[in-house]
Amino acid sequence: MTAAISAGVLAATGQPALAAAEDNTPPDVPTNLYLYPDLPCATAEPYPVLGTGDLYLFATSTDPDHSTGDLAVVWTTFALWPVDDPASRTETELGGYYSGTQTWTTMPATALQHGRTYAWAARARDEAGVTSAWSQACYFARDSEAPAQPPTVSSADYPDDDGWYGGIGIPGEFTFDANGDADVVGFGYGLKSALPQYVPADGPGGRATVTITPVDDGPNWITVYGMDEAGNRSPATSYYFRVNNTAPVIEGRLTEPGVATPITFRPGMPDVVEYRYHLDGEPEQTVAAGPDGTATVSLTDNRGGQRTLTVTSRTAAGLEATATRSFLVRTEPFVSSPDYPAGAASGGVGVPGVFTFTPRLPGVVRYRYTFLGQPQRVVDADSTGGASVTWTPTKAGQTLLSVRGIYPDGSSTAGTSYQFQVAVTPS
Numbered sequence: 001m002t003a004a005i006s007a008g009v010l011a012a013t014g015q016p017a018l019a020a021a022e023d024n025t026p027p028d029v030p031t032n033l034y035l036y037p038d039l040p041c042a043t044a045e046p047y048p049v050l051g052t053g054d055l056y057l058f059a060t061s062t063d064p065d066h067s068t069g070d071l072a073v074v075w076t077t078f079a080l081w082p083v084d085d086p087a088s089r090t091e092t093e094l095g096g097y098y099s100g101t102q103t104w105t106t107m108p109a110t111a112l113q114h115g116r117t118y119a120w121a122a123r124a125r126d127e128a129g130v131t132s133a134w135s136q137a138c139y140f141a142r143d144s145e146a147p148a149q150p151p152t153v154s155s156a157d158y159p160d161d162d163g164w165y166g167g168i169g170i171p172g173e174f175t176f177d178a179n180g181d182a183d184v185v186g187f188g189y190g191l192k193s194a195l196p197q198y199v200p201a202d203g204p205g206g207r208a209t210v211t212i213t214p215v216d217d218g219p220n221w222i223t224v225y226g227m228d229e230a231g232n233r234s235p236a237t238s239y240y241f242r243v244n245n246t247a248p249v250i251e252g253r254l255t256e257p258g259v260a261t262p263i264t265f266r267p268g269m270p271d272v273v274e275y276r277y278h279l280d281g282e283p284e285q286t287v288a289a290g291p292d293g294t295a296t297v298s299l300t301d302n303r304g305g306q307r308t309l310t311v312t313s314r315t316a317a318g319l320e321a322t323a324t325r326s327f328l329v330r331t332e333p334f335v336s337s338p339d340y341p342a343g344a345a346s347g348g349v350g351v352p353g354v355f356t357f358t359p360r361l362p363g364v365v366r367y368r369y370t371f372l373g374q375p376q377r378v379v380d381a382d383s384t385g386g387a388s389v390t391w392t393p394t395k396a397g398q399t400l401l402s403v404r405g406i407y408p409d410g411s412s413t414a415g416t417s418y419q420f421q422v423a424v425t426p427s
Contacts, residue, residue, distance in 0.1 A: 027074055027124035027132040030059040032102070041138035047117060049141045051230035055080075055107040059135070061124035063099040075125040076103040083117045083139070095125070114144040147183045147226045147234035151176050158220075158241040167246030167269050169319050171213040174239070176224050180205045181234075184226035188233065191215075191222050198227070217245035244268075247323035248275065248313040254327040257304040257361050267293035268323075271315045280308045289313075304331035304361050304413075332416035333367065333405045334358040340399075345421035352392040355418070357403055359385040364405035364413065372400040381405075393422040 033041040036056030039048045057078050066072035073096025081089035090111070094103050112118065119137040157172030158165050166172055178184035182205040190196040191212055199208045214220050220243050226234035245268055252263035265275045265287075272293040278284040279301065287295045301307055307329055312322040339353030340346055347353055357367045357379075364385045370376045371391055379387045393399065399422055405413035 024126070024128050024130055025064045026130045027126045028062045028064060029132045030061045030076060030103075030122040030124050030135050032058070032060040033122060033135060033138055034058050035138075035140060036104075039140070041136070042140065043136060043138065045139075047139040047141050049143045049228075049230040050112075051228075051232045052109060052144045054109050055112060056104055057107065057120055057122070058102060058104040059122040060100065060102050061097070061122070061132075063124070063126045065126070066099045072099050073097060073127065074099050074101075076122055077125065077131075078105050078120065078122050079134070080107055080111070080118060080120045082113075083119050093125075096127075109144075112142045112144070114142055117141045143228060143230035143232065145183075146232035147178070147181050147228055149179065149181055149226075150235040150237040151178050151184070151187060151224050151226045153177075153222065153224050153237055153239035155239075155241065158214075158243070160239055160241050162242065164242045164244050166214065167244040168214055168217050168321050169246065170269070171211045173209055173211055174222065175207055175209045176201075176226075177207045178205045178226050181226065183228045184234065185229050186227045187224055188227055189222055189224040192220060196223075214243040217243045217247070219243075246313075246319075246321040248272070248311050248321065250309060250311055250323055250325040254299060254301050254307060254309075254329050257301050257329050257331065260298045260300045262296055263299050263309070264294060264296045265289075265311055265313070267313055268321055269313070269315065269319065271317065272313045273316050274314050275311055276314070277309065277311045280310070301327075301329045302361070304329045331360055331405075331413040333360060333364070333403055333413060335401060335403055335416055335418040337418075337420065340420040340422070342418055342420050345423040347393065348423045348425035349393055349396055350425070352390050354388055354390050355401060356388045357381075357386055357405070359405055359413075361405075361413070363407050365408050366406045367403055368406055368412070369401065369403040378406075396422045396424040398422075 042048055059076055061074040061076045063072055063074050075093055075095030077091055077093040079089055079091045092105050094105050097103050119139050121135045121137050123134045124132040153176055155172055155174045176187040178201060185204055186198055186200040187208050188196045188198055199210050201208050221238050221240045223236050223238050225236040247268045249266040254261050272289050274286055274288050275295050276284050276286050287297055289295045308324055308326045310324050312320055314320050335357055337353050337355045362385060364381050366378055366380045367387050368376055368378050379389050381387045399420055401418040402415055404415040
């Protein structure tokens with residue numbers, strides 16, 4: 001029977017078919033044996049130690065009678081047994097996979113016992129039922145018991161005593177101690193919500209010291225747990241500490257566009273030698289700090305609206321801390337009237353008044369305005385960006401004038417409200 005006929009019989013019956021001896025070569029011994037996720041076949045001690053969870057065995061089986069990836073299939077049998085009880089061997093066959101394809105199987109966690117050493121191997125079978133030799137045996141140990149006690153944590157730089165220490169960007173050393181629990185070979189740790197990191201202990205049951213740099217002021221904490229060789233975790237310890245705010249203090253306020261305003265930077269930590277600063281969307285500048293660590297700069301905003309000033313202090317040792325402060329810079333136009341001054345009773349019904357609009361920022365081409373209870377109107381700005389309108393009141397009492405500048409692109413300034421009192425005309 002030819003190999004082609006054999007494949008057809010297999011497809012029809014689901015059973016291995018026989019092939020003529022001269023047409024069939026036994027499959028190769030499986031290769032690329034490893035344990036999930038990346039433990040290669042171990043044949044000599046010390047063997048890898050696996051923790052809790054299911055066991056995943058991988059191997060690649062190839063039939064030399066076929067090209068890798070063609071439609072021929074190969075079966076792989078995985079064998080697993082305790083080293084101290086070879087008679088308790090279990091075998092699981094997986095197939096069929098294309099020749100040269102990686103095959104894997106799962107052994108449930110219940111099939112493995114804590115403290116025992118296991119061996120495993122694999123062999124391949126082709127469509128004709130011919131098998132390869134068994135691969136070499138691979139070994140691993142099982143440890144499904146986690147360290148019982150949580151580690152202790154200490155730090156001279158950031159003590160857990162409700163005091164305030166260090167600051168943002170100021171590193172500190174933290175020591176983890178397994179307190180002699182020889183099952184612990186390392187520690188997992190993380191600052192606040194950061195992803196955990198691993199550091200080995202200086203010996204089984206020993207210590208490890210790490211450097212952690214806070215990125216937030218105020219209450220901070222690190223979570224630490226001991227880890228054994230298999231990756232099992234002890235109960236965790238939460239270590240709390242408080243971090244000083246080392247960000248610089250920004251004094252002064254931008255309120256008017258086009259007006260140079262002094263802004264002072266004061267240090268939040270010792271030995272500050274310079275500051276970098278910029279308004280949003282503008283180039284960064286640098287100013288040296290004085291002997292007391294402060295610096296004063298002159299800022300002029302020419303855009304208006306919501307602006308954010310970012311300031312970063314730097315010490316001689318290179319430590320940096322950043323602060324931001326937002327300002328609302330006014331953009332609404334000025335309004336004035338010699339005939340109807342704001343807040344005063346003047347004029348009267350039928351007495352016309354002139355109202356002048358003056359821009360805070362250049363670029364205004366017209367104004368949209370309305371007197372209380374009347375339709376909106378528009379007036380073009382003159383070459384200076386200002387405009388004047390004449391209005392005659394028809395009733396006495398409190399009156400509100402609302403004005404907004406308009407730019408060429410149709411956008412507008414903030415609006416201003418001008419309140420004045422129309423006097424009662426004597427009868």
